[in-house]
Amino acid sequence: MTTTAITGIGVATPNGLGTDEFWAATLRGESGIGTVRRFDVSGYPSRLGGExxxxxxADHLPGRLIPQTDRMTQLALAASDWALADARLEPGTYDPSEMGVATAGAFGGFEYGxxxxxxxxxxxxxxxxVYMSFAWFYAVNTGQISxxxxxxxxxxxxxxxxxxxxDAVAQARRNIRKGTRLVLSGGVDSSFCPYGWxxxxxxxxxxxxxxxRTAYLPFDVRARGHVPGEGGAILVVEDAAAARxxxxxxxxxxxxxxxxxxxASRHGGAPGLRRAVETALADARVAAADVGVVFADGSGTPDDDRVEAETIADVFGRGAVPVTVPxxxxxxxxSGGAPADLACALLAMRDGLVPPTINVRTVAAGPRIDLVIGEPRPWRPGPALVIARGRYGFNSAMVLRPVPAETAKTERDH
Incomplete structure (x- = not known):
């Protein structure tokens, strides 16, 4: 079966523009969270955000595009440029019909709207x-990137x-398996305006x-919710043999x-997170014992954190695998959060360092999870699991692992 690899990373987040800046800040434990400045939040009960x-x-896009696009699209276009540059894709490598785009959107261009x-x-x-007709739409990033x-x-x-x-990166993987040579995928969101807030x-x-320092504390005994952020990551997803x-x-x-x-719990429904994790591991043909790190969703609300901690402990064993929430x-x-976690997981594989979870002091889950706190932790790169959960019951899990050189060679020979 086709091996699908990630060959380029473009990141735009509150703690770093570009992959190198983002990763360096993440390893330092440097936060981009503060009081929101883009509009007056003084009258709202929640006032912190990651901007x-x-x-x-204008430093990244042609002038004609700026009046057509919301901030989220501007960030996504810049991140796409960076991802392709990182992938070192020469013009003409693939035919335009062999390349696609699959992104995620949660809000659309709320600020523009x-x-x-x-x-x-x-x-x-x-x-x-006249650009209002599409600039607000949640699918606009895919259209503008393409x-x-x-x-x-x-x-x-x-x-x-x-x-x-x-889910968007999984769609990219499906398209690669169907014959597409390259897909730009991931997600970038921004809704820092009164309507979005x-x-x-x-x-x-x-x-x-x-x-x-205390507003967003996933898995901590003091957890009382999360802080919103803007940004995300765009990844170059490619057939591994062709990329090699x-x-x-x-x-x-x-x-x-x-x-x-x-x-719905009122109908006797149970959380489906464990099934998502176990099915992702089965799809990867990876044993739980072989996973070297879990990039957790880290909701920051006690009930959701409890379900996630129990899932991790049940699947991997109590405290058996490092867990982090960068x-x-x-x-x-x-929609930008999970792609940024994928970027972190890939960079962690490259450098042999698990990024930390900052500000958490007392883990409510106790010994059930081994939360990486305070500073990066060395690890021997291997399979990594990324978990993401959305409002109203969405659960997704993805397994990444290093690509053995012989895998791509074997596929190319065939």
Whole structure:
């Protein structure tokens, strides 16, 4: 069966623009969370967020694109450029019809939409931008990336809140197995405007703390919700043999994936997270004992954290595998959170270092999970599991592992 590899990474997060800056800050335990500055949050109960600083669209995009695009799309386009540059893809390597795009979206261009609706009500319809017709849409990142990069193969978008980023990369893997040569995939979200903020608050899971050091504490006894973030990651997903043939670096293989959905508790439904994890391991043909690290979802709400900790302990054994939540440095980035975790897992494989979970002091799960706290932990790179969970019951799990050199050679020879 075709081995699907990741050959390029582009990251835009609150603690770093670009892969190198992001990874260095993550290993240092450097947080990008603070009081939101893009609009006045003083009247809201939740005031902290992870904002991407230092990103000037004009530095990365042609002027004609800027008035057409929401901030989330501008970040996604820049991250796509960085991912392709990292993959060292020469022009003409693949035909445009052999390359596709699969992204996740949770909100769409809320900031753009709110601005244009304000114009509609205060100035009249003739002042509303014609680009409003698509700039707000949750599928717009896929469309704009495919146009900018001349990728005319399979294209799509999935919506699964925080879990959607893994689902999009899984869709990319399916398309590679069907014959597509390369897919840009992942997710980038941004909804830091009053409309987006109220939408996030409606879930009742945002932290109301004002101290960035204590507002988002997954698995901690003090956990009382999460801090939202913006940004995410775009990854280059490629057929491993074809990538090796062109001399590409392979960060790792997408070895296994699964998704489940929690039935409503009022109907006797049980959490489906364990089934997602076990099915992803089975798909990868990886034993639980061989997994070297788990990048947890880390909801930050006691009930969700308990379910996830119990799942990890039941599948891997009590305290048997290192667990980390690097998104404590960025906030939860909706559809961008899981792709950023995938990037972390791949970089951890490259460097032999598990990034830390910051600010957590007392783990509520006790000895059930071995949470990597405070500083990076050395490890012998091997399979890594990334877990993502979305609002209303989405569960996704993905297994990554290093790509043996002989695997790609064997496939190429055949």
């Amino acid at each position: 991407v600083d230092g990103f000037e669209p 709110q601005r244009e609706l304000d114009k509609l009500w205060t100035e009249g319809p003739e002042h509303v931008s 146009i900018r990069q001349s990728m005319r193969g399979p294209a799509g978008v999935v919506v699964g809140d925080q879990a959607g980023g893994l 109220v939408s996030r608050m409606s879930a009742g899971t945002l932290s109301t703390g004002d101290d960035p 043939a062109r001399g590409a670096r392979l960060y790792g293989e997408i070895a296994g994936y699964a998704a489940t959905f929690d039935a 998104k404590t440095m960025t906030g939860r980035m909706s």
